[in-house]
Amino acid sequence: MVQAPPHELSVQNCVPIAQKELKVDLRKRNNVHVIEAVRPDAPVLLYAHGFGCSQHMWRHITPAFEGKYRQVLFDYVGSGQSDPATFDPVKYACLQGYVQDVLDVCDVLGLKRGVHFVGHSVSASIGLLAAIERPELFERMVLVGPSPCFINHLPDYQGGFERKDLEGLLDLMDQNYMGWASYLAPVVAGEPQGDSLGGELSESFCSTDPMMARIFAQATFFADNRAELPLVTRPCLILQHRNDALVPTAVGEYLHKQLKGSTLEVLDVTGHCAHMSHPHLVTAAMQRYLSPA
Known part of the structure; x- marks a missing residue:
């Protein structure tokens, strides 16, 4: 089995290795x-x-935009119904x-x-990096x-976690993957929707390799990715959850200051998945933001 990278890997400085040119069906690879x-x-x-998670988590959002928008959904390689054979x-x-993956999906379409x-969540950072590369x-x-960094760097930045806490979370993944999924899912879901949404998230976690x-x-x-934020030139809507165990409200305020021309909207939601727990709030905010002035 391929070993996961050690905790010490500095992922923010990870330089991607040039990939070999392979004839891959990108629509199948990313389940587009x-x-x-x-x-x-x-x-x-x-x-x-x-x-x-997977693209299935957007099922409560897409109906509000049917007909008026061309909507594209996909799974990252290693998630959902993507092709696991293409995971590097x-x-x-x-x-x-x-x-x-994001850029490849756009290109193939x-x-x-x-x-x-x-x-959602880490994909906010992924999207911002893609927008820097291809504005x-x-x-x-x-x-x-969104969160550009989950680790606290006090006193200047409150990400929500100490590094040792996240290392402990990864250790739990290594030792007891099902136990990790059962622990994390209700934390991500939040109350009072912890049981139903937590169950769906736990099932999604457990179905992933x-x-x-x-x-x-x-x-x-x-x-x-805090250092990259000033490089973003595209306008952004930041949807912050009011009570989020993973992302403190201070993170939303930080992003609003760092992303020029951004709009911050705090949703009266507990948990980390408003698009699943309170989709009407997310769709309403998106419609206000995307509608022509």
Whole structure:
């Protein structure tokens, strides 16, 4: 079995290794699905799921935009119904590997500009990095529960966790993967929807290959993309959960200050997955933000 990278790997400085040119069916690799719009020139919504999740988590959001937007859904390699045979533990040891997935999906669909990116949790950072690399590709960014860094760097930054806490979480993954999933899922779900949503999240975590999940978890929780934030030129909507065990409200305020021209909206939600627990709040915020002035 391929070994997961050690805790000491500095994922924010991970430099992706040049990939060999392979003839890969990218639609199959990333399980790409498109909900077509009425007009062929309709604007595009590209949804990117969080760690341990899949495109299925957006099912409560997409109906609100059917007909008016061309909606693109996909799974990162190693998640959901993606092709596990294409997983590269080196490529996906840092967020840049997932950034490449986003760009590859856009390329295979012939998307060149005007994409509205909707990313949950770590996908918010992935989307911002993609927008830095290809700013002409994106129109606006919708960030649901974003965090550029989960680790505290006091007194200047409150990410929510001490490094040793996250190392302990990864140790639990190594020792008891099912126990880790059972512990983390209700924390992510939050109360009072912990039972139903927590069960769905736990099932999603458990259905993911443990080795692939371990690598994505380390890339997620040990990334630090604060230095890249001033490089973002696309307008952003930050949707912060009011009571989020993973992302303190201070993170949303920090992002709002660092992302020029951004809009911060605090949702009266407990948990880390408003698009699943309170989709009406997310769709309403998106509609306000995306509608022409």
